């Protein structure tokens with residue numbers, strides 16, 4: 001075992017326990033124990049690790065948003081274009097949308113290289129979502145206004161949902 005590390009936060013087990021945190025050696029309740037490759041640790045150790053792993057500032061999260069906003073607008077146009085291709089649209093969309101989501105995640109990764117943001121996935125999802133909404137939210141607005149657009153006109157929105165979930169999966 002490595003030299004004992006004092007987990008910040010002074011964890012106190014709510015019940016007497018024979019289990020101990022592998023890092024700070026404080027008694028550790030089974031319900032609070034977090035399993036890691038080096039043994040069970042207290043919740044504070046995990047928090048401390050998460051804090052050192054993510055090094056992005058709030059401003060850098062805003063930059064992720066600003067970077068993904070135009071990308072979202074661009075992909076929104078792409079989704080609309082694909083959706084206009086009659087019956088093949090769904091098949092193409094279900095292939096292109098996850099690829100585009102993964103592509104945008106890759107752009108964010110490359111631009112920010114060693115900077116890791118705990119909420120980059122959220123900033124990117126909101127950026128792409130808002131950027132694309134400008135182009136694809138039409139049918140939704142029509143629905144809110146009490147009109148019923150054709151089902152096909154919702155296709156870009158469906159594609160956007162798939163795209164954003166792929167983006168989040170890659171960035172989280």
Ligand SMILES: [Zn+2]
Pocket residue numbers: 007011021022023024025026041042043044045
């Ligand atoms: Zn600990």
